[in-house]
Amino acid sequence: MKLILTGTVTEESGLTSYIDECKTVVQEKNYDAPEASLCLPTDSELFSKVMDMVQKMKTPRLKYVFVIGIGGSNLGAKAVYDALFGYADVFHPERFPKLFFLDTVDPEFLSSLRDFMEKHIIHEDELVVAIISKSGGTTETIVNAEIVMGQLKDRFPAWEKRCVVITDLHSKLHQEAQRLGIDFLEVPKKVGGRYSVLSPVGLFPLALLGIDIAKLLAGAEEMRERCLEHTKENPAQISSTFLFHHLTMGKNIHDSFFFHPELESLGKWYRQLMGESIGKEGGGITPIVTIGSIDLHSMAQLYLGGPKDKTTEFIYSNKSAEGAIPQEALFPSLNTVSGKSISVVMSAIQEGTSTAYQKQQLPFFEIAFDEVNCFELGSYMQYKMMEIMYLAHLLKINAFDQPQVELYKIETKRILLDE
Amino acid sequence: MKLILTGTVTEESGLTSYIDECKTVVQEKNYDAPEASLCLPTDSELFSKVMDMVQKMKTPRLKYVFVIGIGGSNLGAKAVYDALFGYADVFHPERFPKLFFLDTVDPEFLSSLRDFMEKHIIHEDELVVAIISKSGGTTETIVNAEIVMGQLKDRFPAWEKRCVVITDLHSKLHQEAQRLGIDFLEVPKKVGGRYSVLSPVGLFPLALLGIDIAKLLAGAEEMRERCLEHTKENPAQISSTFLFHHLTMGKNIHDSFFFHPELESLGKWYRQLMGESIGKEGGGITPIVTIGSIDLHSMAQLYLGGPKDKTTEFIYSNKSAEGAIPQEALFPSLNTVSGKSISVVMSAIQEGTSTAYQKQQLPFFEIAFDEVNCFELGSYMQYKMMEIMYLAHLLKINAFDQPQVELYKIETKRILLDE
Numbered sequence: 001m002k003l004i005l006t007g008t009v010t011e012e013s014g015l016t017s018y019i020d021e022c023k024t025v026v027q028e029k030n031y032d033a034p035e036a037s038l039c040l041p042t043d044s045e046l047f048s049k050v051m052d053m054v055q056k057m058k059t060p061r062l063k064y065v066f067v068i069g070i071g072g073s074n075l076g077a078k079a080v081y082d083a084l085f086g087y088a089d090v091f092h093p094e095r096f097p098k099l100f101f102l103d104t105v106d107p108e109f110l111s112s113l114r115d116f117m118e119k120h121i122i123h124e125d126e127l128v129v130a131i132i133s134k135s136g137g138t139t140e141t142i143v144n145a146e147i148v149m150g151q152l153k154d155r156f157p158a159w160e161k162r163c164v165v166i167t168d169l170h171s172k173l174h175q176e177a178q179r180l181g182i183d184f185l186e187v188p189k190k191v192g193g194r195y196s197v198l199s200p201v202g203l204f205p206l207a208l209l210g211i212d213i214a215k216l217l218a219g220a221e222e223m224r225e226r227c228l229e230h231t232k233e234n235p236a237q238i239s240s241t242f243l244f245h246h247l248t249m250g251k252n253i254h255d256s257f258f259f260h261p262e263l264e265s266l267g268k269w270y271r272q273l274m275g276e277s278i279g280k281e282g283g284g285i286t287p288i289v290t291i292g293s294i295d296l297h298s299m300a301q302l303y304l305g306g307p308k309d310k311t312t313e314f315i316y317s318n319k320s321a322e323g324a325i326p327q328e329a330l331f332p333s334l335n336t337v338s339g340k341s342i343s344v345v346m347s348a349i350q351e352g353t354s355t356a357y358q359k360q361q362l363p364f365f366e367i368a369f370d371e372v373n374c375f376e377l378g379s380y381m382q383y384k385m386m387e388i389m390y391l392a393h394l395l396k397i398n399a400f401d402q403p404q405v406e407l408y409k410i411e412t413k414r415i416l417l418d419e
Numbered sequence: 420m421k422l423i424l425t426g427t428v429t430e431e432s433g434l435t436s437y438i439d440e441c442k443t444v445v446q447e448k449n450y451d452a453p454e455a456s457l458c459l460p461t462d463s464e465l466f467s468k469v470m471d472m473v474q475k476m477k478t479p480r481l482k483y484v485f486v487i488g489i490g491g492s493n494l495g496a497k498a499v500y501d502a503l504f505g506y507a508d509v510f511h512p513e514r515f516p517k518l519f520f521l522d523t524v525d526p527e528f529l530s531s532l533r534d535f536m537e538k539h540i541i542h543e544d545e546l547v548v549a550i551i552s553k554s555g556g557t558t559e560t561i562v563n564a565e566i567v568m569g570q571l572k573d574r575f576p577a578w579e580k581r582c583v584v585i586t587d588l589h590s591k592l593h594q595e596a597q598r599l600g601i602d603f604l605e606v607p608k609k610v611g612g613r614y615s616v617l618s619p620v621g622l623f624p625l626a627l628l629g630i631d632i633a634k635l636l637a638g639a640e641e642m643r644e645r646c647l648e649h650t651k652e653n654p655a656q657i658s659s660t661f662l663f664h665h666l667t668m669g670k671n672i673h674d675s676f677f678f679h680p681e682l683e684s685l686g687k688w689y690r691q692l693m694g695e696s697i698g699k700e701g702g703g704i705t706p707i708v709t710i711g712s713i714d715l716h717s718m719a720q721l722y723l724g725g726p727k728d729k730t731t732e733f734i735y736s737n738k739s740a741e742g743a744i745p746q747e748a749l750f751p752s753l754n755t756v757s758g759k760s761i762s763v764v765m766s767a768i769q770e771g772t773s774t775a776y777q778k779q780q781l782p783f784f785e786i787a788f789d790e791v792n793c794f795e796l797g798s799y800m801q802y803k804m805m806e807i808m809y810l811a812h813l814l815k816i817n818a819f820d821q822p823q824v825e826l827y828k829i830e831t832k833r834i835l836l837d838e
Contacts, residue, residue: 071716088528090519091535093512100509104680104712107742107761109507116510140712142753143744143764150745176750194717252728253672253705261523272717279721286672286721286728288707293523293559296827297490298613298691302698302705305823309671309705323526325562326569331595334561337835342526345562345835352831360826404724407779408715412771416756419763 001223001379003235004366006358009242016230018393019237022386023228031188034400035389037195039188041220041382046188047213050200053164053185054207059125063096067205068144069132070103071272072193073166076202077101079269080377084211087262099209102144110147117151124156130205132166134187134196136173139412166200192400194273195385198378212374219378227386235383239313239365240390246311246363247285247395253309254285259292259316259350260372267291270384277388277399285311292316293349300353304360312362316350317369317376420642420798422654424784425777428661435649437812438656441805442647450607453819454808456614458607460639460801465607466632469619472583472604473626478544482515486624487563488551489522490691491612492585495621496520498688499796503630506681518628521563529566536570543575549624551585553612555592558831585619611819613692614804617797631793638797646805654802658732658784659809665730665782666704666814672728673704678711678735678769679791686710689803696807696818704730711735712768719772723779731781735769736788736795 025033029043040046067074078086081099089098102113121127129148133141152159165177166185177184185200196202198220207213227236243254254274256267267289274287290299292314303310320343329335337345357364369376392399444452448462459465486493497505500518508517521532540546548567552560571578584596585604596603604619615621617639626632646655662673673693675686686708693706709718711733722729739762748754756764776783788795811818 070713075717088531090509091528091531103716104710105761105765106680107740109510109680110742110761111740112507112510137753138716139756139764139768142750143756143761146745146749146754146757149749150747153749172752173750176752180749252726261525261528268717275718275721275725279725281724282726284721284725286707286725288705291523294489296824297522297557298494298687299694300824300827301821302694302703304826305700305821306694306698306703306705307671307701321526321530323529326565328569330565330568330572330599331561331592333591333595334556335565337558337562338565340835342524342529342562345558346524348831348834349558349827351834352829353827355830355834356827359830402720402724405715405719407723408719408768408772408775410771411774411778412767415767415770415774416759416764419759419767 001235001370001376001383002368003238004368005238005242009238010245011241014394015237015241015390018390019228019230022389026224026228031190034190036188036190037192037198037385038224040191040198041217041224041378046199047203047217049185050203050207050213053183053204056183057128057162057164058208061123061125062128062208063098063126064121065097065099065205065208066102066127066129066148067099067132068102068129068141068148069201070138070140072196073132073134073138073141073201074101074103075265075269075272076197076381077205079197079266079381080202080206080211080216080374081209082265083262083372083377084374085209086265097209099205102148103140105140105143110144113148114151124152124158124162127152127162128208129163130166131163131173132201133173134168134193134201136167136171164204166204194276197269197381215374216378219375220382223379223382224386227383236386236390240387240394242363242365243285243311243391244394251309251311251363252285253288253311255288255290255303255310255312257290257292257312257314259314259346261291261294262372263315264289264291266377266380269381273384273388276402278392278395278397280397280404283395283397292353293346296349296353303362304356308362310362312357312364313367314350314354314364315367315369317371319371320346420654420789420795420802421787422657422784423787424657424661428657429664430660433813434656434660434809437809438647438649441808445643445647450609453609455607455609456617456804457643459610459617460636460643460797465618466622466636468604469622469626469632472602472623475602476547476581476583477627480542480544481547482517482545483540484516484518484624484627485521485546485548485567486518486551487521487548487560487567488620489557489559491615492551492553492557492560492620493520493522494684494688494691495616495800496624498616498685498800499621499625499630499635499793500628501684502681502791502796503793504628505684516628518624521567522559524559524562529563532567533570543571543577543581546571546581547627548582549585550582550592551620552592553587553606553615553620555586555590583623585623613695616688616800634793635797638794639801642798642801643805646802655805655809659806659813661782661784662704662730662810663813670728670730670782671704672707672730674707674709674722674729674731676709676711676731676733678733678765680710680713681791682734683708683710685796685799688800692803692807695821697811697814697816699816699823702814702816711772712765715768715772722781723775727781729781731776731783732786733769733773733783734786734788736790738790739765
């Protein structure tokens with residue numbers, strides 16, 4: 001992964017000592033620090049626990065993995081799964097195991113799921129259900145779990161052997177799992193949902209799918225070292241400073257503009273990371289996600305002709321699958337690209353876009369992946385988590401809490417009690 | 420569909436005469452006006468042409484419909500399809516026909532598609548390909564069409580009988596279709612991509628899928644009448660005035676907050692409508708899409724605790740599918756909602772959210788669907804198209820052009836020529 005920024009960024013001296021603090025957290029494997037998630041890429045004990053559980057659950061018959069979780073409990077795994085499998089999965093009906101995400105509660109969706117399970121899940125070994133909630137008390141997750149497990153219980157006597165609960169040690173959910181004989185993986189106490197993708201929250205479902213989590217962690221580790229260096233090439237330092245600078249100039253929107261449709265879920269993962277971490281005390285940046293070339297046909301007019309209220313990050317990869325446009329055109333009067341490679345055409349659209357941004361003087365930087373793979377995804381996610389920690393530090397806010405989320409939960413509870 | 424706004428909106432006298440202008444366009448069936456799309460809901464001739472083509476193409480064997488189009492050429496059909504079928508389609512592997520959208524060009528996606536077609540499409544009658552491009556010259560659409568059709572041509576002698584081209588009369592694509600013997604449906608000249616969902620662009624693929632387009636049009640017609648009335652209950656007048664007022668107060672983001680995950684694509688359709696129509700001359704509003712309850716777990720902190728730079732529109736429906744949370748809880752210490760109906764719990768979350776917004780003094784209005792069905796979707800889309808026309812009128816800008824889109828296209832062409 002390479003960060004490309006034209007022009008210079010004012011250095012923010014405030015970061016130097018914070019980078020050293022983060023370095024100490026890593027060196028001391030300090031899981032009590034707010035930055036505890038930085039210890040995850042090299043936690044071999046945790047890796048072994050995840051792989052042992054995968055070994056136990058991965059039966060030869062395994063066809064479906066359900067992840068029941070919402071927000072920080074599923075966005076990381078979904079980002080990686082969609083990048084590698086999910087986007088074109090509809091064209092691979094015979095590829096197993098498949099991963100399904102149950103996040104919000106939707107009666108129609110659940111009724112379709114029930115019929116599907118009855119028809120397609122014949123043996124309990126065909127399924128693993130991962131119930132993921134850091135606090136252990138997320139309403140939607142409990143409701144989805146009750147409904148799905150209720151159904152399994154009616155059909156399979158050893159249903160609890162096909163479930164894994166991933167939550168804080170000693171949470172109520174952990175206690176219930178113990179009572180029911182359901183397996184358990186721990187989320188380290190100080191690792192919050194939006195920083196938990198490299199904990200069992202993300203690693204267990206991905207590894208169960210056969211995704212190489214060792215490479216994901218290796219990418220994260222390499223990036224962590226790069227983001228702890230005092231050099232001008234430190235990616236997290238560069239982009240956090242860039243975002244800080246432009247936020248003080250009034251740019252209140254940041255656009256993650258992916259030239260890979262399969263990375264849309266990665267954008268949604270970052271949306272939570274940025275939104276929840278720095279959206280507080282009346283300040284913050286609204287993260288949006290744009291997919292090239294699709295959204296050029298819906299949003300380019302606004303971006304190029306509308307208000308200059310955004311910073312943009314273009315994400316693309318240097319290597320894509322091979323594929324050529326047929327030499328012999330069906331529509332010769334329209335086709336100016338016959339015989340060309342598809343990736344040459346798509347690269348031209350991406351470069352054309354950034355050139356247009358440059359000419360309109362819209363601030364942006366670029367992230368070039370070598371290709372979309374586990375290592376690069378691990379790199380990118382680790383980079384972003386550190387970028388956000390650094391940005392919060394520059395803004396002098398706490399990157400790890402989310403106090404206002406309670407506001408709607410309190411109202412919801414009151415309404416439910418009044419029913 | 421009902422619009423609910425607490426408090427009053429300052430009346431904008433500028434709208435009265437424009438509403439009358441729009442009414443005249445409808446009465447005179449004036450397809451030469453920029454507001455030509457207003458004539459679509461009651462154009463019985465166009466409806467018949469679409470249904471005749473459906474009749475011709477809908478063989479008993481039909482299993483797959485490919486829509487090749489991008490931006491205004493597919494977002495409308497995708498919005499309706501995903502709302503009614505797409506969201507939970509993965510759990511209905513045996514339901515046919517299925518609709519696939521080919522928008523951007525992705526080598527991996529196309530290679531998966533090629534293998535899929537070889538394996539699953541045995542007879543040409545199992546497939547219909549709709550190639551949709553208003554101008555007829557969209558690069559991605561031509562590339563996807565060349566690749567898919569090239570493959571069909573190699574396998575099926577009468578391949579051109581399974582294609583329909585939807586474009587402007589006499590466009591180059593229309594001419595190529597005539598030369599090749601491919602069927603054609605016309606997009607009325609003055610109906611731009613983002614206003615074209617009720618033209619053959621949206622109607623043909625949806626009707627082919629068995630979706631009741633008569634109801635979609637009836638919903639649109641009823642709404643058109645409501646939005647042409649000089650009353651205080653005119654929904655398009657209310658929300659355009661609301662948005663105008665808040666834009667002048669500096670709110671540069673509008674959030675379409677759907678409490679139905681299957682409506683995410685409807686949000687993306689509106690994103691183009693708003694973004695392209697009013698994002699010009701250095702002004703405009705950035706439309707974003709939020710999905711309840713999913714994004715409450717990633718974005719609520721920013722929305723409730725971050726900068727007050729947004730207007731919000733909550734969209735929900737009064738009637739949802741039935742479904743109950745099991746009476747007997749597996750996790751009794753966590754489950755406070757056992758035995759309750761799912762929709763009661765989800766409504767409480769939605770009401771809890773709007774109450775929290777009210778207490779934080781965040782400006783919003785609500786749209787209540789009777790339920791998610793064809794009639795209501797047609798209503799909503801017609802309402803939004805008129806809201807945007809009215810908003811552009813208040814802002815004194817042209818709602819129907821997109822001049823800056825050319826900026827990146829010019830650069831892309833230059834790069835491709837230099838290759």
